[in-house]
Amino acid sequence: MAIVKPFKAIRPTKDKAFFVASRSYEEYGPEELQAVLQFNPFSFLHIINPGFKFEKHITGKERFHLVRNRYLEFLEENVFLKDKEPSFYLYQIEKGDFKSLGFFCACSVEDYRNDVIKKHEDTLHHREELFADYLYSVGFNAEPVLMTYPDNPTVDEIFQKKIQREPEYDFTTTDKVNHKLWKISYPEGIEKLQNAFNGLDALYIADGHHRSASSHLLAEQLQNENPKHTGTEPYNYFMAYLIPESQIKIYEFNRMVKDLNGLSKEEFLIRLDEHFRIEKREDGLYKPSKKHEFSMYLEGEFYLLHLRMTNYKFTDALSQLDTQILFKTILEPILNITDLRNDKRIAYGYGKHNLMQMKDRVDRGEFVVGFSLSPTTVDEIKAIANAGLTMPPKSTYIEPKLRSGLTIYEL
Incomplete structure (x- = not known):
């Protein structure tokens, strides 16, 4: 039984979503990164690269604390707002003949611990610890773990009905990728989605093994620090983007x-x-x-x-x-x-x-x-994960690649 949970996302206002959304930090070359930081004050890159404000390269704990400060500034300046009701967030990415339609949700650390969420890659413990420290300091999760599930008619029916409605966001980035996002906050839709995933034996990590492992490590730390731990606290979950197997694209x-x-x-x-x-x-x-x-x-x-x-x-x-x-x-x-x-x-x-x-x-x-x-296939990934094995490094390059800053999960 796989648990998926709606959450109250921190999101950019509709007029600023295009400006906030950024690619992964590692994808920017030095010149492009400098240009975005200089000419786009709303880019999420300002949050994760807080040293730009001080014209200084900042690392370690100092950077973590400044990331938290930049995040709070975006909230204070109403670049970000917090949704009033827990929701699932349906997100469509389309470029040329490639289209993916999945949803942001909160997934259970307990499922990760119990192998309901299955892995196919090894992780490095020092990277797990580093990212867990980062999450502990900044207090939010903006990088979802990409996971896949078997195509499901019930889930697809909910999605197809929803995308007939006007989206919350609809913009095209300069790499010619169209992005659309819808909220699913009505109780019937939430219940149907949760019931559909309750019937699944497993979810499979496609991309984000270190992020999920770090969330698990953080949950253990916060649980030990909290004498009133109940299991319902936000740190018992991590943000994920779930997508059907048929819409994953794998390159070699x-x-x-x-x-x-x-x-x-x-x-x-x-x-x-x-x-x-x-x-x-x-x-x-x-x-x-x-x-x-x-x-x-x-x-x-x-x-x-x-x-x-x-x-x-x-x-x-x-x-x-x-x-x-x-x-x-x-x-x-x-x-x-x-x-x-x-x-x-x-x-x-x-x-x-x-x-x-x-x-x-x-x-x-x-x-x-x-x-x-x-290219490696989804079936190969699942077979290796089901057997508790791990692939050699650099076995898969998986799309979609998600934009940062469109939905944020507070811990």
Whole structure:
């Protein structure tokens, strides 16, 4: 049984939603970030980059406290208002032929603890602690965890009826993405949504493993500090954006390696032959078209690598994942890359043109060899999560990517 709870969001006023909404901080280059901070006083970036006001780079606890201050200023200046009734927030993102329709809600830390909310990635404890400290200091959660659920006719019916109404927000950002948001605050709609999710055995984290783990860590800390803890306090929940499986878009990360671990090209190809049937491609850029095939770019040529099923055994859901196959057959045994997260010899690329970018970086001499894979599927994510396993780093790049600042959950 999955718990979803409505909440009273802190939100920008309708006339300022376009100006407040920002991409993830890491997506901005230095020049673009400076321009937004200089010319858009309503951007959510001012809250998470409070040092701009003082023309100073601020980190650590001092930054956390100033983030809290900037947030309070946005409330005091009526850039943000708090909704009067608990609501679910239906949010649609549309760009070109890609459209996603999900909703913001509060999800239960207890569900996370009890594996109703399922994970497929490892987290780093120091990052969990850092973000938990951040949440403790600022007192709000503005970065929802992206989770997915099986397509549900009842949920879809509620959503389709609601989107016929005028939205609270309707704006298009400069990257040509249209954003719409509706409130679901009427008791019947809330009850129907909660009942629909009560019937689900699990929710699956798509993006936000550290955020959910940090919320769990914070809840434990605040529970221990509160002698009157009841389990209903806001810190027992965290903000999430739930979206049906059919509307998740998953892209692959390619892998680029700086050397062949002392092997010549010929020696490397011979080592590959143990696990792969190797086919040189003569038709330029080549991207694999099915599972257990890999595209390799080496010394100006593309190769198709077909996995030899006789020499590789599938033992569980993880062993069938292409990122794991590449790791276990090439990266670890041949190229001696054992730490995919921290080894400086390997880098990752994603995006619409990542195959061309991989080729260009190899051609420029930044890397010696590149590998392209097919995207991971939702079913693979679920199978690994259900088995309690974890994927290798950089196995998925998932859309939609959500704007910050449209709904805020106070702790």
